Amino acid sequence: MAQAKKIAMYLLIVFVLYTIITSPARAAQLVQVGFEGISTAAKGVGKFMTSLVN
Template identity: 75%
Template sequence: MAQAKKIAFYAVIIFVAYTIIHSPARSAELVQVGFEGISDAAKSVGEFMTQLIK
């Protein structure tokens, strides 16, 4: 089972590297979308906490 996890991990790493090399602009867009999502979620949590305090 541990061997299968190791193989799957390396397959994902190879896929990510291939994607970045093959289409760096698209990869950058996906990373940007991910960080925007995290940022929006953090802002929403902060707003929620602020409303709880009021």
């Protein structure tokens, strides 16, 4: 099982590097979308916690 996880991780790394090398603009866009999603989720959690306190 550990061997399968290693192989999957290596494949993921190779895919990410391939994407960055072949299309850096698209890769940057995907990173931006990811960070926006994380930011939106964090804001939602913050609003939820604030509503619990009030």
